Amino acid sequence: SWSKLRNINYFLEHYNNPAISEEARLHYAGIARFFRAYFYFDMVKTYGDVPWYGKTMAPNDAYLYKDRDAMTLVMDSVLADLDFAIANIRVPKDASSTMITKWVALGLKSRICLFEGTFRKYHTELKIATTADTWLQESAKASKEIIDGQQYTLHSTGNANKDYRALFTAEAPVVSEVMWSNVYNNALKRWHEVTWKFNSA
Secondary structure: OOHHHHHHHHHHHHOOOOOOOHHHHHHHHHHHHHHHHHHHHHHHHHHOOEOOOOOOOOOOOHHHHOOOEOHHHHHHHHHHHHHHHHHHOOOOOOOOOOOOOHHHHHHHHHHHHHHHHHHHHHOHHHOOHHHHHHHHHHHHHHHHHHHHHOOOOOOOOOOHHHHHHHHHHOOOOOOOOOOOOOOOOOOOOOOOOHHHHHHOO
16 A cells, blocks of 8 residues: 555645744654654565655556666665754653654664675675675664664673563563664553463464
C-alpha cells in the first residue's frame, strides 16, 4: 500500500502555516520526512527500484504510471530526508521512548546507511560498489553522534540475564537503552504475544 506515502506527502504540501512557529513547522516536517525515509527504505529492501513520489496525485494523474526510479536515486532521496529530519526534529530525549526525536532519526540513519553501504559493497553486479564507503561513513558519523550525545547506555543492574529479559518484558520501555518503542500495556489496552511465547510449552 502507498497510502502512508500519500498522507506524508499531503502533510508536507500543507504544513507551512505562518500562524504556527517556524520551529514547530520544521519539527513536524522533519517527522514527516523521517517517516517517508522509513517508508522508502522498506520499499527498496523489498522491491529494489521503485518510483519516487514526492507529491500527492489525483487518480487520473499520469505521474502515477511513471517508470520505476533507480534505487540509487531513491536512496539518495531517503538520505536527504533523514538529514533534514536530524537537522530539524527537536533534540531533547523523550522520557517515554515512544516519540521521534533527533536521536531516533540518527539511529535510523545509521541503520539505513549501514544496510545500503554493505548492500552496495557486496552486490558488485550492480556496479555501484564504489559508492559504498560514502554510505558506511555516513552510518559511522550518525552512530558517533549518538555516542557523543551520551543519551543512552546499556541497561545494567548487575544481573545480565535479568537485564536482557527486562528489555522485552517490561510494561514501560527501559528508556536508558531503548531509543524508540511501540508500547503495549494494560493501561493502553494494547497487548502482544510475548507472554504466550514465554509461557507456552
